[in-house]
Amino acid sequence: MVIWIVLAVLVFLILIGFVCYTIISKFRNYQEQARLQIADAFVNLGVPEYQFVNPELEIELLKVVKKEVVSIKNNFGLARNNRDWEENRIKKNCFNIVKDYYEKDSGKVFKHLGAIKNQHLSKSQILGDETISIDERNRLIRELENEISKHKE
Incomplete structure (x- = not known):
């Protein structure tokens, strides 16, 4: 016991x-x-x-x-x-x-x-100024790409 x-x-x-x-x-x-x-x-x-x-x-x-x-x-x-x-x-x-x-x-x-x-930063914060429209941004990007391609040639 x-x-x-x-x-x-x-x-x-x-x-x-x-x-x-x-x-x-x-x-x-x-x-x-x-x-x-x-x-x-x-x-x-x-x-x-x-x-x-x-x-x-x-x-x-x-x-x-x-x-x-x-x-x-x-x-x-x-x-x-x-x-x-x-x-x-x-x-x-x-x-x-x-x-x-x-x-x-x-x-x-x-x-x-x-x-x-x-x-996380939103897309608009990364891209910069929010007063520019999306179409305007795209146009500026295309212009820059065209100038870069001209200088490469």
Whole structure:
């Protein structure tokens, strides 16, 4: 009888240990992913080796980014078929958070960097001035192509 009680206690302790190990490893994974997102955001900002002037801001940034990673992973956990969307959302949100903390710490302000790094440009933004009609653009392109072909001959 005593052997069965000891075995039951051992199995229970092993089960609790496994659950604790799983929770701790998941926490470490979120911590690691938050650090990677911060490093990636600094690379995208153009300051890969940035050192914070205010160390409290760096600690707060890590907490906020980790909270964002956990939030997105837990809230959108049912969308496992679309991992690219989840990763892009994490990357975009973390970039904006890091950009805000970088602006607070360094005093530099990036006005349009977030839009450039995180959003696709529409065709009109790529082509330039929207006041020119499509027909006018096509005509100008044809003229340029004709001049280029004349110079090649």
